[in-house]
Every structure is written in C-alpha cells, then in structure tokens.
Amino acid sequence: MDLRFLPQLPLTLSYPLLFGVLLVAGMLGGEAARALRLPRVVGYVLVGFAIAPIASAINIGPLLDEARIFVDIGLGLVLFDLGRRMDIAWLKRDWTLAASGIAESLLTFALVFAALSWLDVAPLAAGIAAAIAMATSPAVVLLIAQDTRSEGQVTERALTLVALNSLLASVVVTMLTASVHYEVRLDLDTAVLHPLYLFAGSLALGGLTARVARLLARQLERSPELHFTLLAGLILAAVGIAQAVKLSVILALLAFGMFARNDRNRHDLVNVDLGRASRLFYIVLFVITGASLPLSSFETAGWAALAFIGARAAGKFLGVVAIAPLGGMRWRQSVALGAALLPMSALALLLLHDVTRLHPAFGGEIAAIVIAGVIVMEIAGPLATQWALRFAGEAAPPPDPLAATRPPVARPVEPPRPAEPPKPAETKDA
Amino acid sequence: MPLEFKTSEALTFGVELELMVLNTRDYNLARGAPDLLARLAKAQLPSEVKPEITESMIEVNSTVHRRFSELRDELVRTRDGIVEAAGRLNLAVSGGGSHPFHQWSDRRIFPTERFLKVSALYGYLAKQFTVFGQHIHIGVESGDDAVYLTHRMARYIPHFIALSASSPFYQGEDTSFETSRLHAVSAFPLAGHLPEVASWDEFNRYFDEMAGYGIVASMKDFYWDIRPKPEYGTMEIRIGDTPLTVQGAAELAAYAQTLAADLLRERRTDPIAPHYLVYGYNRFQACRFGFEAMLADPGAHTHIRLREDLMATLLRLQRIGEELGTTDALRAIGERADRELNDSRWLRERFMETRNLSDVVRLQAERWRDDPPRAPAQAEAARLRAAK
Numbered sequence: 001m002d003l004r005f006l007p008q009l010p011l012t013l014s015y016p017l018l019f020g021v022l023l024v025a026g027m028l029g030g031e032a033a034r035a036l037r038l039p040r041v042v043g044y045v046l047v048g049f050a051i052a053p054i055a056s057a058i059n060i061g062p063l064l065d066e067a068r069i070f071v072d073i074g075l076g077l078v079l080f081d082l083g084r085r086m087d088i089a090w091l092k093r094d095w096t097l098a099a100s101g102i103a104e105s106l107l108t109f110a111l112v113f114a115a116l117s118w119l120d121v122a123p124l125a126a127g128i129a130a131a132i133a134m135a136t137s138p139a140v141v142l143l144i145a146q147d148t149r150s151e152g153q154v155t156e157r158a159l160t161l162v163a164l165n166s167l168l169a170s171v172v173v174t175m176l177t178a179s180v181h182y183e184v185r186l187d188l189d190t191a192v193l194h195p196l197y198l199f200a201g202s203l204a205l206g207g208l209t210a211r212v213a214r215l216l217a218r219q220l221e222r223s224p225e226l227h228f229t230l231l232a233g234l235i236l237a238a239v240g241i242a243q244a245v246k247l248s249v250i251l252a253l254l255a256f257g258m259f260a261r262n263d264r265n266r267h268d269l270v271n272v273d274l275g276r277a278s279r280l281f282y283i284v285l286f287v288i289t290g291a292s293l294p295l296s297s298f299e300t301a302g303w304a305a306l307a308f309i310g311a312r313a314a315g316k317f318l319g320v321v322a323i324a325p326l327g328g329m330r331w332r333q334s335v336a337l338g339a340a341l342l343p344m345s346a347l348a349l350l351l352l353h354d355v356t357r358l359h360p361a362f363g364g365e366i367a368a369i370v371i372a373g374v375i376v377m378e379i380a381g382p383l384a385t386q387w388a389l390r391f392a393g394e395a396a397p398p399p400d401p402l403a404a405t406r407p408p409v410a411r412p413v414e415p416p417r418p419a420e421p422p423k424p425a426e427t428k429d430a
Numbered sequence: 431m432p433l434e435f436k437t438s439e440a441l442t443f444g445v446e447l448e449l450m451v452l453n454t455r456d457y458n459l460a461r462g463a464p465d466l467l468a469r470l471a472k473a474q475l476p477s478e479v480k481p482e483i484t485e486s487m488i489e490v491n492s493t494v495h496r497r498f499s500e501l502r503d504e505l506v507r508t509r510d511g512i513v514e515a516a517g518r519l520n521l522a523v524s525g526g527g528s529h530p531f532h533q534w535s536d537r538r539i540f541p542t543e544r545f546l547k548v549s550a551l552y553g554y555l556a557k558q559f560t561v562f563g564q565h566i567h568i569g570v571e572s573g574d575d576a577v578y579l580t581h582r583m584a585r586y587i588p589h590f591i592a593l594s595a596s597s598p599f600y601q602g603e604d605t606s607f608e609t610s611r612l613h614a615v616s617a618f619p620l621a622g623h624l625p626e627v628a629s630w631d632e633f634n635r636y637f638d639e640m641a642g643y644g645i646v647a648s649m650k651d652f653y654w655d656i657r658p659k660p661e662y663g664t665m666e667i668r669i670g671d672t673p674l675t676v677q678g679a680a681e682l683a684a685y686a687q688t689l690a691a692d693l694l695r696e697r698r699t700d701p702i703a704p705h706y707l708v709y710g711y712n713r714f715q716a717c718r719f720g721f722e723a724m725l726a727d728p729g730a731h732t733h734i735r736l737r738e739d740l741m742a743t744l745l746r747l748q749r750i751g752e753e754l755g756t757t758d759a760l761r762a763i764g765e766r767a768d769r770e771l772n773d774s775r776w777l778r779e780r781f782m783e784t785r786n787l788s789d790v791v792r793l794q795a796e797r798w799r800d801d802p803p804r805a806p807a808q809a810e811a812a813r814l815r816a817a818k
Contacts, residue, residue, distance in 0.1 A: 151461040222786035
C-alpha cells in the first residue's frame with residue numbers, strides 16, 4: 001500500500017496558517033485588552049510578546065522572520081493612509097500646523113542626540129537613533145483614533161503631524177545612510193548615490209503609482225468599492241516594486257498617499273476608507289512586531305534606553321506645546337496633541353532595519369537602544385494616545401444603553417423665575 | 431404669567447441659517463462646531479454664530495435689517511469669515527437641508543444644558559435632527575399682528591418649501607422628495623402649526639394651559655412651521671431648507687418680507703380653518719414635487735400648480751416689492767420657478783455628473799464658498815494681508 005497521500009512528518013508550516021493563527025490570536029488579545037479598558041493595540045503587541053518564546057520553542061522562529069512580507073504590506077497600507085492625511089492645502093492655510101510638526105521633530109532629534117551623546121554613544125549612531133525617534137507610529141495613532149471613534153482638531157492634527165514626522169524621519173535616516181556608508185569606508189560615490197537613489201526613486205515610484213491610479217480611476221465609475229479595489233491592488237504592487245528595486249517602502253508609500261490626495265483639485269480618486277480590510281494586516285503587523293522585539297535589548301541598552309525614551313517624549317511634547325497654542329489650540333488640546341504623538345512601533349523598526357541591514361556590524365549599538373525604546377512605547381504609547389484623545393474630548397463617549405431608558409430630568413413647568421439666591425456649595429460627605 | 435410680546439418695527443427682517451460642518455476628506459459631517467465656534471468668537475463677524483443641537487452644525491443669526499441688499503451683504507461677509515476660519519481647521523461649511531449620506535448615530539450632542547435636555551427627552555430624534563433649515567423673522571408691532579401673520583402665511587408655506595428645497599438625498603439615497611428634511615421635524619410631538627387663536631391674548635390662554643399641563647416651558651418647545659416669536663417681536667417662518675447660497679437665503683427672506691407687507695396691508699378676513707384643513711396635504715405636495723406640486727385651493731375648490739400660484743403671487747407683489755427694494759430678489763425667485771431651478775435640482779444634476787455623493791457635497795461646499803463671490807472689502811483686506 002502506498003501511503004504517500006498522507007502528510008509527511010515533520011509538517012510544513014505555511015504562510016496562510018501563520019497569518020491565520022496570528023490574526024485570530026491577535027484579535028483575541030485585542031479584545032482581552034479592551035475588556036481591561038486598554039487600547040486593543042496593546043493586546044495585539046502582548047500576544048506578540050507571548051508568541052515569540054513559543055515560536056522559538058517549536059522552531060518556527062525563522063518562519064516568523066520570513067513573515068516580513070505581512071509587515072511590509074501592513075506598513076504599506078498604513079503609510080498610504082497616512083500620506084493621504086497630509087493635506088498640503090491645510091499646511092498652507094495654517095502655518096502653525098507645519099511649524100509645530102517641524103518644531104517637535106527637530107526638538108526630538110536634538111534632545112535625543114544630546115542625551116545619547118552625553119552617554120557616550122558615537123555621534124553617527126546617536127544621530128540615526130535620534131532620526132528614528134522623530135517618527136511616531138502611524139498605525140497606533142490611526143487604530144486608536146478608529147477604535148475610540150475620535151473626531152476633532154486634535155485627532156486631525158495628530159495624524160497630520162504623524163505624517164510629517166514620519167516623512168522627516170525617513171528622509172533624515174536616508175540621508176544619514178550616506179554617512180554610514182562613509183563610516184564603513186565605502187567609496188564616496190556610493191555614499192552619495194545610494195541615498196539619492198533611495199530618495200528620488202521612492203518619490204518617483206510613489207508619484208508614478210498615484211498617476212496610474214488616477215488614470216485608471218478616470219475610466220471607472222466613482223463607486224467606493226471599485227476605488228477601494230484599485231487602491232488596495234496598487235498599494236500591494238507598490239510595496240512589491242519598492243522591494244524588488246530596493247527602494248524605501250516607507251517613502252514610496254507615503255509619497256503614493258500624498259500624491260493621491262494632493263492632486264490639485266482634480267479629485268480623480270474617491271477618498272475610500274481602507275478600514276476593515278487593512279485592520280487584518282494591522283493586527284498581524286502588531287503581533288509580528290511584538291514577537292520580533294527581543295526583551296533582552298533592555299539589558300544591552302541600559303541607561304541609554306531610558307535617556308532615549310525620556311528625551312524623545314520631552315522633545316515631542318515641548319515642541320507641540322510651544323507652537324500649537326499660536327494656532328488657536330487651547331492648552332488642553334495642545335497637551336493632548338503632544339501626548340498623542342508618543343507611540344513608536346513598526347515604522348521605527350523598519351527604519352532601523354533599513355540602516356542595520358546595510359552594515360549589520362554597525363547597527364548593534366543603536367539597535368538595542370531603539371528596540372528598548374520601542375518595547376516601552378508599544379505599551380506606553382497607545383495608552384498616551386488613548387488618554388490624549390479622551391482628554392481632548394474627541395473620543396466618542398462609551399455607549400451607555402441604560403442612560404437612554406432613564407426618563408429625563410423633570411422639565412420646569414413654570415417659566416423661569418427671577419434669580420434665586422445662590423445655593424450654598426454642596427459639601428461632600430466625609 | 432402671560433408671555434410678553436416685544437414690539438418691533440414692522441417689516442424689519444433677519445434670518446437664521448443652520449449650516450453643515452464638513453471634513454475635507456470625504457465631505458462627511460465632522461465634529462467641528464466647538465473648535466470653529468471658538469475660533470469665530472475672536473473674529474469680527476457682522477452676524478452672530480451659535481451652536482446647534484449636534485456638533486456638526488452651526489447657526490448664523492443675522493442682525494435686523496430693513497432692506498434686502500443690506501441683509502445679503504451682511505450674509506456674504508459673515509460667510510467669508512466663517513469659510514476662512516473653517517479653512518484653518520481644515521473644515522468646510524455648506525448650505526443644504528440635509529447631509530446626503532451621514533449616519534445620524536455618529537453625531538454628538540453639543541453639550542449645552544438645553545441640548546442635553548432635548549436629547550434626554552427625545553432620544554434618537556435629537557441626533558436625527560441634524561438637518562439644516564433657514565428661519566426667517568419678520569418684525570411686527572404687536573402680538574396680534576404676529577398671530578394674524580402666522581395664520582395668513584400658512585397658505586404660502588408650500589412656496590417656501592419649493593423655493594428652498596435642497597435635501598433630495600438622505601442616508602445615501604435619492605428620496606424622490608424635493609426636500610426630505612421636513613420628516614425629521616414632523617417626528618416631534620409638538621410639531622405642526624399654531625392653533626386657531628385669533629389674538630395674542632387668546633394665544634396666551636392656550637400657552638398657559640399647555641404650560642399648566644407641564645408640556646411646554648417656552649415658545650422654543652413648539653416645533654411649528656411658523657410661529658410668533660414674542661422675545662424678538664417677530665413672526666418666524668421655519669419651513670425652509672438652508673439654501674445652497676447666501677444669495678438664495680437673502681432672496682427668500684425678501685420674498686417673505688414682501689409677502690408680509692402685502693398681507694398686513696390687505697388684512698384678510700376670510701376664515702382661517704379651511705387653510706389649515708388643506709395645510710398638511712399641500713405641505714406634502716410641495717415637499718414631494720416642488721414647483722410641480724398640485725395645491726388644494728380651499729377658496730376656489732380647485733387644485734392649482736404651485737409654480738402658477740407662485741408666479742401669480744409674484745406678479746401681485748411687484749409694486750410693493752418696488753417700495754421695499756426687493757424687486758431683484760423677486761425677479762430671481764420668479765426665474766428660479768420658471769426654469770424649475772431649485773437647489774434640489776442642482777444637487778441631483780451634480781450627482782448625475784459625478785455619481786458620487788461625496789463629490790456632490792464637495793461641490794455644494796464650493797458653491798457656498800464662491801457664490802456670490804467674496805465681499806469686496808474682505809477681498810481687499812486679504813490682498814493687503816497677502817501683499818505684506
């Protein structure tokens with residue numbers, strides 16, 4: 001009898017299985033977090049933390065590393081969505097918005113750079129870590145705004161600032177790769193040409209994809225479903241092309257989103273909500289991100305990690321609070337806006353990855369610092385953002401079905417009387 | 431305690447306009463009113479801007495005017511100020527009677543004491559009430575005049591419906607109505623019209639009785655299409671959708687002013703009861719069919735097409751319009767009726783072109799912003815600022 005129709009041991013694990021398991025596990029973790037009144041994102045990440053040791057125990061660690069493709073797709077969706085939030089016309093109409101973005105990015109860079117230099121981190125490494133620190137996690141802010149059904153100036157401005165600082169961070173990191181090349185004694189031509197290729201190439205790819213999107217969109221009916229399919233397809237394709245031609249997925253997709261939105265009032269593309277479909281990838285993105293964070297980084301990085309986290313938080317917060325009030329934001333809104341920018345996640349890791357993969361030897365020192373920072377901000381960041389959106393009064397109030405059934409306060413039957421003597425202030429019972 | 435009617439100069443007039451606050455991504459309603467109002471509080475606008483029941487609405491209250499052209503100029507300047515402030519917050523503002531695709535459950539009640547009370551009492555009706563109307567106030571010298579004018583204006587309510595209609599879409603679909611907004615109003619238990627009282631004293635007895643039952647506390651609790659407004663000394667017409675342009679809003683106010691002048695001069699005495707018998711039917715006809723509505727005419731026992739009735743009325747008002755300076759407004763209204771060009775038609779045409787309601791709202795907001803163009807003074811100031 002030929003038993004070859006039965007599966008052979010050991011079983012081969014596959015991407016679909018991995019994706020499915022991570023997705024369901026992440027979702028369950030998210031709901032558990034929500035039951036504890038924590039942001040779902042925290043649950044996704046904690047599931048990742050828990051999966052990492054299990055994965056290495058049953059020897060699927062490598063597969064998890066290979067699952068980068070999901071990370072890239074997830075980030076591609078996030079960055080496209082973020083790029084679409086970058087409304088150049090708004091930045092022109094309200095200069096304080098762009099100014100607070102630039103202020104918080106530069107201040108973050110300066111403070112982190114200073115703190116790390118003070119701790120004797122080499123200037124170039126400190127610079128790259130500082131550049132990575134500028135970026136706020138777009139996925140975290142987008143997801144929390146979605147989950148809390150948050151709406152208002154703080155939410156809108158936070159997302160615009162995230163788009164700005166993500167862009168600045170990836171541009172600065174790209175430029176600093178030139179110095180990395182130089183540091184490891186590659187010839188000068190490469191040191192200059194590579195960042196240039198990354199920068200110009202990624203922008204061109206983003207612009208080109210947006211152009212194709214608009215051309216195709218003009219042939220289509222303007223239904224959200226069709227435009228959703230079109231955009232989803234082109235986002236995936238752009239991620240694939242960026243990888244194939246060794247460009248920056250971050251810059252290319254940010255640029256795609258930006259060019260799709262700012263098309264000089266042509267409005268070819270319907271502003272579709274990527275919502276539910278992209279959440280599938282977001283969940284897996286966070287679980288994998290959690291799983292890829294070695295908790296040992298903390299020991300390696302030591303005090304530098306704390307300095308990194310503290311300086312970054314101070315930079316973001318002070319930068320925003322200094323400028324935002326000039327644009328008419330109330331202090332409460334400014335504080336919330338500063339706090340909303342704290343999360344750090346996959347984008348920082350991808351930026352780090354882009355640098356370290358060039359010259360693995362170089363990356364060791366900053367990797368530990370950045371990863372330790374990401375570990376802390378994966379948990380603290382979502383909490384800060386959720387708090388901020390509630391503090392600003394922009395998160396939707398939690399539903400209270402019982403309140404609706406309670407009869408309203410008795411209505412005054414008589415017309416208002418002349419002013420009554422003020423009541424004594426209520427004293428609290430001891 | 432009787433409601434005191436504050437006298438005002440006859441035929442002075444003003445408007446309230448409820449406006450949509452929109453995001454500029456997909457032009458859904460946005461929760462922008464609190465920030466927009468905070469910003470406008472510092473701006474020097476000729477009109478007052480106030481919150482409304484949900485945080486996606488603002489309300490413009492004009493000052494009191496005698497002439498149509500003054501009212502229009504004020505509204506243009508106010509609009510420019512609002513548009514500029516909204517732009518800095520990346521919000522758009524527009525006219526129109528209802529938002530074509532928003533979900534009422536996404537709306538949030540503007541947290542003032544009164545609105546929270548209304549919301550607690552009326553449940554989902556309060557959020558559903560995120561619709562946008564134009565209220566026209568006409569000054570009268572006495573409460574008796576206000577009662578008289580309220581009754582007599584009832585016959586012309588279909589005209590205002592057809593002329594202002596700008597809410598053909600609701601919850602993402604074409605309703606086949608010229609205005610769908612009025613259904614949100616009709617749901618309230620105290621909607622309808624003034625009871626058949628003949629004088630202000632008689633009205634006060636009715637009000638006291640209702641107040642005695644604990645049903646109402648002030649005039650605000652009556653959601654009538656037309657009502658006396660004792661605090662302002664006016665008769666208030668509340669039937670219209672907010673037009674897509676301030677020009678349209680000012681023209682409608684001018685039509686109401688001219689009509690009121692005519693009615694106050696004529697002092698009609700035919701019985702009012704028959705007008706209220708056909709009121710609900712005619713109101714529906716106008717909502718559904720606009721200028722093509724067939725109105726029951728209780729005097730003549732026939733049906734008459736709304737457009738023809740409107741044209742005949744405009745003809746009658748010609749002379750009095752010249753006295754009041756409303757000739758241009760009346761001519762524009764006549765043209766609109768003649769060419770069947772109300773705002774609902776315009777919105778449907780935009781939908782035919784774009785096949786997308788987000789685009790329709792975007793174009794609607796652009797029209798609100800640009801038509802009529804910026805006030806010269808404002809444009810001048812902007813040029814000076816730019817030159818600096």
